[in-house]
Amino acid sequence: MTHLATITMSPWFAQADLDWKTFALWSVVKIVCVVGVLLFFVAYSVLAERKISAFIQDRLGPNRVALPLIGSIPVIGPFLTKLGFWQPMVDGLKSFLKEDFTPAHVRKVYFWLAPAITMIPAFLTVAVIPFGSTLGNQQMVIANLDVGILYTFGIVSLGVYGIVLAGYAANSKYPFLGGIRSSAQMISYEIAMGMSVIPVFMLVGNLNLNSVITYQTGHLFNWVLLPNWLVFKQPIAFLIFLVAAFAETNRMPFDMPECETELVGGYNTEYSSMKFALFFMGEYANMIASSAMMVTLFFGGWTLPWFGLDQPAGNFIGGVLHIGIFIAKMLAFMVFFIWVRWMVPRFRYDQLMNLGWQRFIPLALVNIVVTGAVLWLLAGH
């Protein structure tokens, strides 16, 4: 009797006493790996951006930086140098070595907080994204939350604070305009984004992102060529989500906040050294997170419908393969992000707001109604 009482009375963390240590240990291992990979991709997507833009504009891009020893290895050294492989490391080192200067006219506390507040949500978004099936007995997701997508939207909305604070803290005209523009833009597209994915969850019936992936296994219409991805069932939702993701990450057709030709650098005009680099890294980390989100919601996550790759992996090789599939899909989206930046001219601000409020919100509403009606008809009433 006393024994039973202790079990029911004990707090939630003591109930799983047996595997508590292993759980914490594996969580830390997963977090360290994910953050490491994320930082790697952040650094090298900056390089990819420079290289792809150079390719599109018929230039060479970064091809000079070489490390003393590795640069003189016969074939590999010059090749990596030409690829610009060492550029991100040197760029990172350079931002550290610059004088960390805080101008006298800024609001100091917010000025220091803003870069950190931009960076932290970008990191936190990846927590719920399943980046693989299983590896050993571990699920390849940092936190398998049942509220999945709500958590993501909650964290994404925190990203507004960093930019707004930066604009306010700088106490200077260009950053102020950049911060104000960006806050209005980001909150507008947040609504379109939140509405666009509702049909997805009407189909799935669960907010957990793992169930979204489970839903997308198999083939569409039992036809072997087409995967059962939600992008085919909800193309309008995907389109709205994609455009809203561009607006939320302040990428090119919608990069109003930093708009070089009008606002110098926008909200980060007064920043220097690593504080500037943190804004930069935050932007790219956000791009990676939203790419991962789109892959999970609309492109089947870590699954491929062929060769049984849509079932959780039974062995180690399968688990690694699933992570590889996820990363490949994510990188395809990253290239798309970069490609669009160098292909599409910037929107005017009123056009941007009209697109969000007058096109996408009604479109998303109609999409919800149509999905609901189709499901209602299919249910046979």
Place this chain on the structure above:
Amino acid sequence: MVDSQQLREYVPVLILAAVAIAFAFGTLALSVVVGKWANRSRRTGHSTRVKDIAYECGMIPVGDGSSRLSVKFYLVAMLFILFDIEVVFLYPWAVVYKSMLVDHANLIFGSMLTFLGILFVGYIYALKKRAFEWKS
């Protein structure tokens, strides 16, 4: 009754938050230290009057940094709060929609149409009041 399994899933989120905060502030702190060390032979750290003024393309800044802004931005903020709350109400409904179609199909479909209809009337009102127009 709280699902202990689900509560446990928030522990990695907290760890990740700690890692992210440590990374962000660690980088900021390290940047100050390394920046001081790397520039120790130069005359940095001195703030001169010119270095301290706000950047305005090389001109001396005129007036205050934060000027007045268009009322449109406040309007967008208010509309955001209204619509975002409506979006939040849509999520619980979307999740139960499929399972409720089995037994109470007309009830859930009808309540969806009613809610979205009211939302849409509000949207049309804001549209007719030209709240979304940016050209003045």
